[in-house]
Amino acid sequence: MNIFVVNSGSSSIKYQLFRLPAEQPLCSGLVERIGLAAPRITHKVYTGGEEQVIRQSPASLPDHRAGLQAVLQLLTDDALGVIREPSEIEAVGHRVVHGGEAFAATTVITEEVKAEIKRLFSLAPLHNPANHLGIEVAEQIFPQAQQVAVFDTAFHQTLPEQAYRYALPHALYHEHGIRVYGFHGTSHKYVAAQAAAHLGNPDARLITIHLGNGCSMAAVRGGRSLDTTMGFGPLAGLIMGTRSGDLDPSIIFHLIEHLGYSPAEVNNLLNKQSGMLGLTGMSDMRDIGRALDEGDERARLAYELYAYRIKKYIGAYAAVLGGLDALVFTAGVGENDPLTRRLACQGLEFLGVRIDEQQNQLRTGAVREINEADAPVKVLVVPTNEELEIAQQCYELLHLG
Ligand SMILES: Nc1ncnc2c1ncn2[C@@H]1O[C@H](COP(=O)(O)OP(=O)(O)O)[C@@H](O)[C@H]1O
Ligand SMILES: CC(=O)OP(=O)(O)O
Numbered sequence: 001m002n003i004f005v006v007n008s009g010s011s012s013i014k015y016q017l018f019r020l021p022a023e024q025p026l027c028s029g030l031v032e033r034i035g036l037a038a039p040r041i042t043h044k045v046y047t048g049g050e051e052q053v054i055r056q057s058p059a060s061l062p063d064h065r066a067g068l069q070a071v072l073q074l075l076t077d078d079a080l081g082v083i084r085e086p087s088e089i090e091a092v093g094h095r096v097v098h099g100g101e102a103f104a105a106t107t108v109i110t111e112e113v114k115a116e117i118k119r120l121f122s123l124a125p126l127h128n129p130a131n132h133l134g135i136e137v138a139e140q141i142f143p144q145a146q147q148v149a150v151f152d153t154a155f156h157q158t159l160p161e162q163a164y165r166y167a168l169p170h171a172l173y174h175e176h177g178i179r180v181y182g183f184h185g186t187s188h189k190y191v192a193a194q195a196a197a198h199l200g201n202p203d204a205r206l207i208t209i210h211l212g213n214g215c216s217m218a219a220v221r222g223g224r225s226l227d228t229t230m231g232f233g234p235l236a237g238l239i240m241g242t243r244s245g246d247l248d249p250s251i252i253f254h255l256i257e258h259l260g261y262s263p264a265e266v267n268n269l270l271n272k273q274s275g276m277l278g279l280t281g282m283s284d285m286r287d288i289g290r291a292l293d294e295g296d297e298r299a300r301l302a303y304e305l306y307a308y309r310i311k312k313y314i315g316a317y318a319a320v321l322g323g324l325d326a327l328v329f330t331a332g333v334g335e336n337d338p339l340t341r342r343l344a345c346q347g348l349e350f351l352g353v354r355i356d357e358q359q360n361q362l363r364t365g366a367v368r369e370i371n372e373a374d375a376p377v378k379v380l381v382v383p384t385n386e387e388l389e390i391a392q393q394c395y396e397l398l399h400l401g
């Protein structure tokens with residue numbers, strides 16, 4: 001079964017094509033700068049263990065439809081194509097960030113499902129509108145395929161009430177759904193399963209630490225999420241590329257009442273101008289790492305704040321779990337940045353966390369341990385694969401029922 005996985009962002013589309021049940025992707029790619037100047041497509045084809053990379057710079061890609069059309073061209077290309085026609089795609093799996101309380105599981109997309117995803121726009125303004133658009137475009141381009149939604153929030157539907165309720169009047173929860181939802185669930189679920197398999201312990205007490213552009217942590221036991229750092233929307237918790245993470249809500253009133261910000265400006269400030277960007281002027285950790293090497297004071301402070309927030313939540317989640325078997329670092333920064341891992345684990349020896357700095361510096365694409373050999377707590381680096389997890393969930397839903 002050919003399953004095409006789509007992760008639509010506001011100006012980008014990430015995609016991968018899998019033939020299930022084999023897990024090997026046939027191709028993958030990234031369409032960037034949709035609707036902007038100088039759009040780019042990077043398309044990778046995997047044949048016979050080899051990887052071929054095709055880079056395109058189309059004159060324009062005005063919208064997501066043009067973006068997916070260009071991808072379809074590549075998928076069906078005479079020389080490099082991995083399929084002959086769109087009908088060979090039997091299912092399209094969509095990453096949908098916010099599923100609210102309606103969706104605790106992977107779901108075949110109907111008009112009602114789309115309406116619910118739309119109703120949740122205000123709760124995930126950076127993500128759900130793009131995800132919804134991706135679905136509508138994929139419906140046009142792959143009309144024969146089943147469209148399936150895999151929600152970032154679904155994995156966290158197991159949170160106990162003490163973790164998902166806010167101390168607000170009851171009606172705000174019961175009538176307006178104001179609660180913790182949590183995000184990056186597909187990634188937390190995938191890396192937790194990989195880590196549990198590596199440890200040979202399905203009941204392992206894990207703290208999964210997803211550090212990409214968006215960042216979040218989860219306390220996971222027995223494959224169930226017990227708490228997570230993002231909340232009602234994907235803004236709470238850790239410091240991120242452009243998002244502030246946790247802050248005192250009274251700052252918002254101060255910004256509005258005394259500093260002349262409109263609510264929309266506060267929204268923009270906290271989602272797009274804060275986090276590492278606000279602290280350093282850069283949101284990409286590689287750039288911040290280079291600035292740090294050159295002695296940049298702001299980069300140093302930003303790294304400290306970023307790692308300190310992670311460390312605080314490690315302490316909190318060790319308490320939630322009643323002990324700890326492993327920390328699991330994943331996503332762009334978590335997989336690739338030894339300094340973040342070192343700073344976040346520094347001072348946690350009392351919990352049994354001891355990093356082996358030589359192991360920490362190594363780079364491989366595989367699941368690996370970076371703890372000292374005799375440390376009581378494992379520290380793992382586990383490459384995430386949200387696309388594969390989405391494809392597998394689609395396959396289970398459609399094929400295995
Ligand atoms: N080698 C690296 N060293 C440090 N940071 C890295 C490295 N490679 C990627 N990153 C960081 O990972 C982040 C993006 O992570 P990713 O998981 O791809 O995010 P997303 O899926 O949210 O776009 C960026 O901040 C980038 O700088
Ligand atoms: C939910 C979320 O923050 O996603 P991303 O990291 O892709 O922005």
Ligand SMILES: [Mg+2]
Pocket residue numbers: 212213331
């Ligand atoms: Mg990501």
